[in-house]
Amino acid sequence: MQVIRTRRDIRNWRSEVSGWVGLVPTMGALHAGHMSLVDVAGQENDHICVSIFVNPRQFGSKSDFATYPRTTDEDLSMLQDAGVDAVFMPDAGEMYAGSARTSIHVADLTDRLEGASRPGHFDGVCLVVSKLFNLVQPDHAYFGWKDAQQVRVIQQMVDDLDMPVQIRPMPTVRDDDGLALSSRNCGLTISGRESARHIPAALELVEQAVRNGEFSVDLIRRRAIEHLSGAEDLEVDYVQIVDLESLQPLDRIDRPALVLIAAICDDIRLIDNLLVSSV
Numbered sequence: 001m002q003v004i005r006t007r008r009d010i011r012n013w014r015s016e017v018s019g020w021v022g023l024v025p026t027m028g029a030l031h032a033g034h035m036s037l038v039d040v041a042g043q044e045n046d047h048i049c050v051s052i053f054v055n056p057r058q059f060g061s062k063s064d065f066a067t068y069p070r071t072t073d074e075d076l077s078m079l080q081d082a083g084v085d086a087v088f089m090p091d092a093g094e095m096y097a098g099s100a101r102t103s104i105h106v107a108d109l110t111d112r113l114e115g116a117s118r119p120g121h122f123d124g125v126c127l128v129v130s131k132l133f134n135l136v137q138p139d140h141a142y143f144g145w146k147d148a149q150q151v152r153v154i155q156q157m158v159d160d161l162d163m164p165v166q167i168r169p170m171p172t173v174r175d176d177d178g179l180a181l182s183s184r185n186c187g188l189t190i191s192g193r194e195s196a197r198h199i200p201a202a203l204e205l206v207e208q209a210v211r212n213g214e215f216s217v218d219l220i221r222r223r224a225i226e227h228l229s230g231a232e233d234l235e236v237d238y239v240q241i242v243d244l245e246s247l248q249p250l251d252r253i254d255r256p257a258l259v260l261i262a263a264i265c266d267d268i269r270l271i272d273n274l275l276v277s278s279v
């Protein structure tokens with residue numbers, strides 16, 4: 001496995017390999033969720049490139065960026081064991097080489113949900129992902145549905161800009177207690193973790209309600225919010241039910257919809273979602 005730190009070297013690596021290349025962009029602190037993307041990338045491509053880059057441009061607060069977990073040695077050993085060919089891990093100075101003045105803004109999809117709570121976040125994501133696409137030139141790029149809005153934004157960017165890459169969204173991997181795996185979970189206290197479990201449980205309630213023929217968004221949202229309010233020290237940011245394509249709020253679940261929850265627990269922002277459909 002090659003560990004590559006510069007843009008020049010990753011371009012060289014790309015020019016030397018033939019066949020399909022799968023890219024898995026990450027911010028490191030890898031867990032089984034990331035590794036599920038790596039596994040599929042390995043099945044579908046001749047070469048796997050994983051990027052590890054904690055992207056300052058997508059963090060609102062400097063302290064969140066500074067305290068984001070970094071576990072490079074463990075990450076590299078997991079990727080080596082998984083048969084990854086190249087790990088691209090530039091530092092911020094290398095990635096942005098001074099100042100990047102270009103921004104990529106996907107309208108509409110980014111002004112709500114995570115975008116409302118984290119202004120500029122998706123512009124930062126789009127900038128770094130498009131740079132990674134240009135450097136690695138992958139045939140396929142793997143993203144988790146765990147960050148559903150991110151998947152929609154990137155799909156839109158790729159379509160709008162005719163980027164020659166196929167986006168492959170992958171299912172959310174969860175812990176035994178239902179909590180979606182996240183690099184940030186390691187910061188949860190024991191009681192915080194108890195509270196955080198209300199998030200997947202609320203999504204399960206929603207799934208059950210829809211399965212039982214309840215399609216009123218108002219009613220379903222209220223039920224989910226009520227369940228979340230039973231968790232100690234869980235500050236709910238939003239519970240939204242939106243159209244899967246446009247991310248616009250729905251009144252009724254009469255088409256494929258995303259149920260999205262964001263909440264803060266132990267100062268950690270947790271997000272999760274569920275895809276539902278009445279059909």
Ligand code: AMP
Pocket residue numbers: 025026027028032033034036037142143144145146147170171172173174180181182183
């Ligand atoms: P991150 O390192 O948090 O930026 O995540 C890198 C990629 O892994 C993103 O496409 C995430 O959506 C995906 N990912 C993170 N957590 C999970 C999970 N629990 N299951 C599946 N994919 C995930």
